[in-house]
Amino acid sequence: MNDDIVDLSSLDVTHDQLRMERLMREINRAAAPELERRALQSAPISTLAEVWRWRRMLVAASALVSLVGGSAWLLGPQTNRPAGFSPASAEVAVALGVPNELLPYFETELPQ
Amino acid sequence: MMDATLVNAPDGELVARTRTGDGRAFDALVRRHFRMVYMIALGVLGNRMDAEDCAQDAFLRALTAIDQCHSPERVGAWLGMIARNTARNSYAARVVRDADSLDASHPSADTAPSPHHHAVVGELRDRLESALATLTETQRTVVLLHDLHGSPHADIARLLGISEVASRQTLFVARRVLRERLGAHTLTEFLHER
Numbered sequence: 440m441n442d443d444i445v446d447l448s449s450l451d452v453t454h455d456q457l458r459m460e461r462l463m464r465e466i467n468r469a470a471a472p473e474l475e476r477r478a479l480q481s482a483p484i485s486t487l488a489e490v491w492r493w494r495r496m497l498v499a500a501s502a503l504v505s506l507v508g509g510s511a512w513l514l515g516p517q518t519n520r521p522a523g524f525s526p527a528s529a530e531v532a533v534a535l536g537v538p539n540e541l542l543p544y545f546e547t548e549l550p551q
Numbered sequence: 552m553m554d555a556t557l558v559n560a561p562d563g564e565l566v567a568r569t570r571t572g573d574g575r576a577f578d579a580l581v582r583r584h585f586r587m588v589y590m591i592a593l594g595v596l597g598n599r600m601d602a603e604d605c606a607q608d609a610f611l612r613a614l615t616a617i618d619q620c621h622s623p624e625r626v627g628a629w630l631g632m633i634a635r636n637t638a639r640n641s642y643a644a645r646v647v648r649d650a651d652s653l654d655a656s657h658p659s660a661d662t663a664p665s666p667h668h669h670a671v672v673g674e675l676r677d678r679l680e681s682a683l684a685t686l687t688e689t690q691r692t693v694v695l696l697h698d699l700h701g702s703p704h705a706d707i708a709r710l711l712g713i714s715e716v717a718s719r720q721t722l723f724v725a726r727r728v729l730r731e732r733l734g735a736h737t738l739t740e741f742l743h744e745r
Contacts, residue, residue, distance in 0.1 A: 470611055
């Protein structure tokens, strides 16, 4: 059956190296904008992925900052507080880890 | 321009890198599959110039849609489907264009002699194109992919949506028609020239 094969190799563009290189250049030139877009797009995606990977640490750090900030605000001088403010309970101070020696101070600040 | 480290890289890796905008990976992918894509386009369109344009277009479409390639390790088959669809669209557009043209007898670009080919080869190439034009689209695609590109019948059958037996039968008929159209004398001359 192979005797029937017609030699079609003259139709094969890949046999002509110069023509092939020209075609490759044209394709790559035309593809450049899309490749550039993809390269730019892939960078932010990897940054987001990195942020996502560290999400637990970020949440923990945010909670810690909130706790420290809230404690400083609660334990700070009363002059910095809004008018009429007083600590809800000394239990809050205990929960925030205030030393036992300072607890009587909070007791005196409780509203009567 | 071809990156030596990418020559043997698997298709899956080339696709993954192309998705992130790696131009060298895309270049390697095109070089690896260009022949197959070109043969499919030639099978549908029947002449080289249109097939070259179509192959370029097919690769650009593939790049745009490469995120939709669900089996990167089998990107060749995916490219084949894109090439066939692109070529068919191009063929339909050409039919409309030719219908609008008063001078639709022969594409002038194909008759221009190539500076890189001998005149005898150029003449036979034109004859081959004329002979191929007498085949059906399926016959052209089968004979080009099998006899020129070396694709196995299983791959051709998958691409065309036919059975392997049908692919073999189509090849047999296509070869016979080509030989009848070309004639033994022309073939002998051509082979001697090569």
